Amino acid sequence: MSSSDSERVTQEKLGLPGDPFAMVIFGAGGDLTKRKLMPALYNLYQGKLLPGEFAIIGISIESYSDDEFRQYMTKDIAEYSEKSVDLSLWEEFVKHLYYLRGDFNDADLFAKLGETLVRLEKEAGTAGNVLFYLATAPSFFPVVVNHLGAAGLAKEENGRWKRVVIEKPFGHDLASAIDLNHQLRQVLEEKQIYRIDHYLGKETVQNILAFRFANGIIEPVWNRRYVDHVQVTVAEELGVEMRGSYYETAGALRDMVPNHIFQLITLTAMEPPISFDADSVHDEQTKVLRAIQILTPERVLDQAVRGQYDAGTINGKHVPAYRSEPNVSPESNTPTFVAMALHIDNWRWAGVPFYLRTGKRMQKRVTQVVIRYRRPPFVLFRKTSVDKLAPNEFVLNIQPNEGICLSFEAKVPGPVVRLGAVNMDFQYSDYFGTKPSTGYETLLYDCLMGDPTLFQRADMVEAAWTVVQPILDVWKALPPRDFPNYPAGSWGPAQADELLRRDGHEWRDLTCFPDHPARPVGPAKEVSAPTKP
Numbered sequence: 001m002s003s004s005d006s007e008r009v010t011q012e013k014l015g016l017p018g019d020p021f022a023m024v025i026f027g028a029g030g031d032l033t034k035r036k037l038m039p040a041l042y043n044l045y046q047g048k049l050l051p052g053e054f055a056i057i058g059i060s061i062e063s064y065s066d067d068e069f070r071q072y073m074t075k076d077i078a079e080y081s082e083k084s085v086d087l088s089l090w091e092e093f094v095k096h097l098y099y100l101r102g103d104f105n106d107a108d109l110f111a112k113l114g115e116t117l118v119r120l121e122k123e124a125g126t127a128g129n130v131l132f133y134l135a136t137a138p139s140f141f142p143v144v145v146n147h148l149g150a151a152g153l154a155k156e157e158n159g160r161w162k163r164v165v166i167e168k169p170f171g172h173d174l175a176s177a178i179d180l181n182h183q184l185r186q187v188l189e190e191k192q193i194y195r196i197d198h199y200l201g202k203e204t205v206q207n208i209l210a211f212r213f214a215n216g217i218i219e220p221v222w223n224r225r226y227v228d229h230v231q232v233t234v235a236e237e238l239g240v241e242m243r244g245s246y247y248e249t250a251g252a253l254r255d256m257v258p259n260h261i262f263q264l265i266t267l268t269a270m271e272p273p274i275s276f277d278a279d280s281v282h283d284e285q286t287k288v289l290r291a292i293q294i295l296t297p298e299r300v301l302d303q304a305v306r307g308q309y310d311a312g313t314i315n316g317k318h319v320p321a322y323r324s325e326p327n328v329s330p331e332s333n334t335p336t337f338v339a340m341a342l343h344i345d346n347w348r349w350a351g352v353p354f355y356l357r358t359g360k361r362m363q364k365r366v367t368q369v370v371i372r373y374r375r376p377p378f379v380l381f382r383k384t385s386v387d388k389l390a391p392n393e394f395v396l397n398i399q400p401n402e403g404i405c406l407s408f409e410a411k412v413p414g415p416v417v418r419l420g421a422v423n424m425d426f427q428y429s430d431y432f433g434t435k436p437s438t439g440y441e442t443l444l445y446d447c448l449m450g451d452p453t454l455f456q457r458a459d460m461v462e463a464a465w466t467v468v469q470p471i472l473d474v475w476k477a478l479p480p481r482d483f484p485n486y487p488a489g490s491w492g493p494a495q496a497d498e499l500l501r502r503d504g505h506e507w508r509d510l511t512c513f514p515d516h517p518a519r520p521v522g523p524a525k526e527v528s529a530p531t532k533p
């Protein structure tokens with residue numbers, strides 16, 4: 001570790017601001033900038049986590065002056081910020097915003113950007129450090145990076161850092177992801193590339209590591225000896241909204257699985273890394289991805305389920321079918337739901353299925369990881385009216401009710417033995433008095449500090465696409481015949497239930513989540529003879 005690395009780690013641990021910088025947002029006219037980046041940057045500013053000298057330069061095709069861009073960002077900040085905005089502080093913050101109009105294909109834009117960066121280095125004291133944020137359509141990722149290279153803007157020299165954040169989706173299949181990595185590396189070193197996955201910015205996702213590795217009682221029971229299977233659910237109430245044209249080219253599999261869901265799976269399944277150093281963590285995550293059994297075409301048909309929502313009712317409101325959404329073909333075969341069973345072939349997990357499902361327009365917004373344990377031997381209860389013992393479960397609630405829940409059987413007080421299923425429930429908001437942030441604050445801060453731990457390394461991205469590719473291939477070759485196959489407001493198509501049922505399992509019932517997270521006490525069960533407490 002170099003001395004500047006260790007300085008950075010110390011500043012980060014202390015929650016101090018890093019170096020002066022300029023941040024260039026390509027695609028600043030888009031939703032991401034207004035909804036996520038600006039509120040997150042403002043929150044960092046408010047939390048004194050940005051240095052005194054910085055400049056944020058928005059670039060997009062619309063014509064704005066610096067002032068108009070500042071007003072445009074000001075218009076909706078109160079709506080998009082999850083915390084209250086101090087308007088006088090916001091006024092101070094927006095003075096750091098600048099704007100350039102331009103076409104990403106045009107070399108002149110990058111010449112102008114170069115001049116602006118030199119000017120702001122003097123005027124705003126940015127010290128020549130630049131964070132380029134590509135909030136653009138994916139087709140522009142290589143275009144912008146090539147122009148940055150050609151204009152000499154991506155070169156790190158004299159201690160000035162240059163970092164590039166790439167939004168998802170990173171490629172649309174294995175070949176395009178490999179190709180994109182190759183193109184980026186013509187201009188950038190791997191350490192300059194920050195492939196973002198906003199799930200890694202969520203506190204509850206990061207907490208999976210803390211929960212597993214900071215608690216002596218968890219890790220010994222986190223393996224195939226005790227765990228029966230794992231369920232990962234990422235359910236959304238929202239449909240595709242105005243993103244039809246993007247979603248038509250992506251679908252649920254590309255949109256959610258090789259990125260967000262695989263982050264949840266790798267953090268849940270990985271071996272303990274030897275440190276929080278980026279490479280140590282990424283090495284272990286990549287090993288998990290590489291240990292996932294690649295599905296043959298036959299097994300794709302058997303172990304992967306796709307669905308598309310029809311019209312239905314959510315929270316008492318009628319919502320249209322996917323095929324009636326704006327910018328969606330009325331004959332679209334794009335899946336809005338995916339479920340599958342994966343197997344991780346390593347010493348810790350062999351034989352433990354990992355079931356995952358994600359869908360739009362589901363009954364409730366819930367993201368959770370369920371670790372379901374094997375049932376204990378039943379012998380003690382044979383001569384009683386207890387017919388079966390409920391398996392223990394650890395439920396990691398990622399959102400919206402962030403927390404962790406352990407369910408177990410307990411004796412209901414009284415002279416006879418009766419069993420009830422109870423939940424020990426930890427909620428972030430109860431214990432830490434605050435709801436975790438959406439995560440862009442953490443991710444932007446880490447980029448500015450030069451800490452890539454929460455970003456994806458090239459080999460992780462490729463390993464993830466390797467798992468997904470056979471499913472894409474089979475589904476492309478065999479278009480679905482039954483779409484739409486689930487009503488909006490349900491838990492997806494019946495085949496997703498069947499996927500677990502034939503293994504003797506069922507999806508955890510989420511109907512009561514998050515309003516009543518505790519499971520109801522189970523039916524009273526009596527043994528034949530009363531026992532002393």
Ligand code: BG6
Binds near residue numbers: 168236255367
């Ligand atoms: C995005 C997907 O990456 O994640 C969206 O493109 C999805 O389709 C979103 O809705 C879900 O994020 P979150 O933070 O709301 O779970």
